[in-house]
Amino acid sequence: MIQIKNLHKSYQMGSSSLHVLKGINFNVEEGELVAIMGSSGSGKSTLLNILGMLDTAEEGDYILDDVPIKDLNETKAAKYRNKFLGFVFQSFNLINYKTALENVSLPLYYQGIPRKERQQEALDYLEKVGLKDWATHLPSELSGGQKQRVAIARALASKPKVLLADEPTGALDTTTSYEVMDLIQKINQEGKTILVVTHELDIAQMCKRIVLLKDGVIIEDKKVEQVFASSYVQ
Amino acid sequence: MNSLKVIFDRDTWQEIFGSISKNKTRTIITVIGVLWGIFIYIALSGAAKGLDNGFERQFENIAMNSMFIWAQRTSIPFDGFKIGRSIELKLSDIDYIKQRIPEVEFIAPRNARGVFGGVSPLVVRNNKSSNYNVYGDFPEYTKIATKKIYDGGRFINEEDIRYRRKVCVIGERTQTELFEEDENPIGQYVKIDNIYFQVIGVHKFVPGGGFESDGDIFIPFETFRQLYNTGETVQWFTIAAYDDADVVAVEKDVKTALKRIHRVSPKDERAFGGFNLGEIFNKVVGFSKGMTLLSLIVGIATIIAGVIGIGNILLISVKERTKELGVRRALGATPGEVRNQIILESVFLTVIAGILGIVLGAIVLAGINSATVNMTDFPYTNPTVPIPFVLGALFIMVFLGTLIGLIPAQRAVSIKPIDALREE
Numbered sequence: 001m002i003q004i005k006n007l008h009k010s011y012q013m014g015s016s017s018l019h020v021l022k023g024i025n026f027n028v029e030e031g032e033l034v035a036i037m038g039s040s041g042s043g044k045s046t047l048l049n050i051l052g053m054l055d056t057a058e059e060g061d062y063i064l065d066d067v068p069i070k071d072l073n074e075t076k077a078a079k080y081r082n083k084f085l086g087f088v089f090q091s092f093n094l095i096n097y098k099t100a101l102e103n104v105s106l107p108l109y110y111q112g113i114p115r116k117e118r119q120q121e122a123l124d125y126l127e128k129v130g131l132k133d134w135a136t137h138l139p140s141e142l143s144g145g146q147k148q149r150v151a152i153a154r155a156l157a158s159k160p161k162v163l164l165a166d167e168p169t170g171a172l173d174t175t176t177s178y179e180v181m182d183l184i185q186k187i188n189q190e191g192k193t194i195l196v197v198t199h200e201l202d203i204a205q206m207c208k209r210i211v212l213l214k215d216g217v218i219i220e221d222k223k224v225e226q227v228f229a230s231s232y233v234q
Numbered sequence: 235m236n237s238l239k240v241i242f243d244r245d246t247w248q249e250i251f252g253s254i255s256k257n258k259t260r261t262i263i264t265v266i267g268v269l270w271g272i273f274i275y276i277a278l279s280g281a282a283k284g285l286d287n288g289f290e291r292q293f294e295n296i297a298m299n300s301m302f303i304w305a306q307r308t309s310i311p312f313d314g315f316k317i318g319r320s321i322e323l324k325l326s327d328i329d330y331i332k333q334r335i336p337e338v339e340f341i342a343p344r345n346a347r348g349v350f351g352g353v354s355p356l357v358v359r360n361n362k363s364s365n366y367n368v369y370g371d372f373p374e375y376t377k378i379a380t381k382k383i384y385d386g387g388r389f390i391n392e393e394d395i396r397y398r399r400k401v402c403v404i405g406e407r408t409q410t411e412l413f414e415e416d417e418n419p420i421g422q423y424v425k426i427d428n429i430y431f432q433v434i435g436v437h438k439f440v441p442g443g444g445f446e447s448d449g450d451i452f453i454p455f456e457t458f459r460q461l462y463n464t465g466e467t468v469q470w471f472t473i474a475a476y477d478d479a480d481v482v483a484v485e486k487d488v489k490t491a492l493k494r495i496h497r498v499s500p501k502d503e504r505a506f507g508g509f510n511l512g513e514i515f516n517k518v519v520g521f522s523k524g525m526t527l528l529s530l531i532v533g534i535a536t537i538i539a540g541v542i543g544i545g546n547i548l549l550i551s552v553k554e555r556t557k558e559l560g561v562r563r564a565l566g567a568t569p570g571e572v573r574n575q576i577i578l579e580s581v582f583l584t585v586i587a588g589i590l591g592i593v594l595g596a597i598v599l600a601g602i603n604s605a606t607v608n609m610t611d612f613p614y615t616n617p618t619v620p621i622p623f624v625l626g627a628l629f630i631m632v633f634l635g636t637l638i639g640l641i642p643a644q645r646a647v648s649i650k651p652i653d654a655l656r657e658e
Contacts, residue, residue: 049652052564054564054650054651054652054655055652074563074568074569074647075568075569075570078563078566078567078568078569078571079566079568081563081564081565081566082565082566083566087564087565089655093557093560093561093564093655094561095558095561095562096558097252097253097255097256098252102252106562106565107565107566109245109249110562110565110566110567110568110571111566115244115245154565158565158566
């Protein structure tokens with residue numbers, strides 16, 4: 001699903017240059033649930049941003065679902081993001097003046113799907129995350145866990161190839177975190193490829209594979225015995 | 235998505251409506267800025283048009299390029315005559331003027347009783363009587379100053395002049411004062427200075443046309459001449475120049491010609507008096523044109539100020555919404571879609587404000603109109619704004635709205651989604 005070869009990225013900080021990614025090589029197969037771990041500054045977020053086409057690498061190849069991702073202009077990147085990727089953010093990033101349903105149907109709007117169809121589909125995804133009854137509520141009326149579930153529903157709505165989650169549990173307490181991880185695991189079990197950036201080990205252990213980044217290189221890449229979040233959730 | 239589809243897409247408007255209704259107070263205040271601009275524009279240009287119409291109404295019953303010329307006393311001794319000689323205009327002057335000055339289209343000599351000093355003749359019918367001003371007129375007079383005659387009547391014609399008929403055209407007031415309410419005055423007789431005259435018409439009085447009134451009686455010039463023994467004397471000429479002629483020059487030429495006939499010094503400015511309606515009309519027209527231009531400039535300047543306000547607000551709004559726009563971009567909004575949305579927000583606000591302003595302006599104009607509709611002495615009639623002006627203003631607003639929307643739109647697009655998302 002994802003092939004990355006010799007990825008380099010550095011940021012220009014005034015006169016000095018900060019080399020963040022120093023040759024990343026890794027592949028993700030379809031249906032994997034990968035945790036990308038590392039301390040802050042290890043380059044995990046930068047990697048995710050490049051994977052999410054929000055940022056570009058200076059060097060290296062990135063192939064997503066057999067499509068080489070290069071020479072992107074903003075319009076093309078937007079189209080690819082819409083087609084291939086679903087994003088889940090630490091701070092949910094729901095649009096606060098739109099209801100849960102409207103938030104979920106937003107990527108479908110940008111796909112040009114007609115209104116009725118879009119709303120039905122969005123409602124289906126809300127049902128999937130267990131928030132059908134909250135469809136008409138604004139984000140401000142939802143709890144943190146509910147917001148993240150809406151965000152996950154939104155990320156799934158565009159039927160992406162890959163779900164990218166940047167610290168999806170970073171703003172949630174432990175119980176809620178496990179609920180969200182339970183949802184992510186269920187989605188993964190349905191076959192969706194998911195990458196989760198986290199610095200929490202317990203969250204990482206709920207994935208099938210852990211990639212450890214340090215100072216811009218992968219220092220460890222291992223399959224793990226998946227801990228099921230459902231065992232923590234009543 | 236092509237741009238036309240975007241504009242007619244219900245979802246586009248839902249997006250726009252969603253984002254501008256997010257901050258209602260700010261939206262309303264912004265809208266008021268443009269609304270005020272277009273309101274000022276509509277109210278001012280409507281008022282200017284009303285003034286314009288009002289002036290036109292004041293002049294509607296008389297040719298715009300006409301003048302009155304009368305004789306006075308000389309102020310310079312000339313050709314053996316001493317200073318202060320009284321001069322009288324003669325009927326024979328007409329041919330001379332017509333010959334010498336081709337710009338003159340019509341020239342109507344007039345005599346009157348009771349207008350400039352003197353006693354108005356006593357007019358009697360049965361047991362009713364009153365004093366009215368009496369004019370001796372040629373049919374040509376109606377070509378210079380329109381006389382509206384009520385149905386069934388007519389003005390003086392050539393036959394009346396030729397046969398010196400004793401016929402008269404009476405005023406509305408004369409009719410109400412001398413006749414019964416349900417009586418038709420046409421064909422009836424009235425006695426003017428003890429001579430019977432048959433009434434041939436009743437003229438409708440149009441206010442604002444100089445010294446005439448609703449009681450005036452017009453009789454054939456020749457009849458007047460015989461009745462009052464005026465001979466060749468003419469009290470004044472009413473002259474209309476051709477439409478393309480310079481009325482001021484014509485007045486000067488006429489006076490020069492008259493000076494020659496009556497042997498008056500060419501330098502004598504006082505021998506002949508004149509009242510040039512055309513000159514005054516031109517000044518009034520110039521004034522109202524100036525008013526229209528002023529209102530146009532002020533209105534458009536105010537609109538521009540309002541639209542700039544919208545641009546300003548949207549710029550702030552884009553700054554506030556950086557994160558939201560980043561999320562939209564992450565979800566697959568192309569820069570074009572984001573740009574379109576911001577521009578359409580700007581245009582939408584501008585147009586809504588514009589339409590509200592036009593409606594409000596129209597209401598105010600209607601109010602002014604109904605308040606002044608019966609004020610005949612106030613030069614203000616039917617204040618309207620021509621549709622092309624309104625459409626033009628709307629077009630300008632859409633154009634400016636787009637233009638000003640480009641600034642925040644470009645700002646919104648120039649922020650990279652990754653930076654937008656990172657912003658807290």
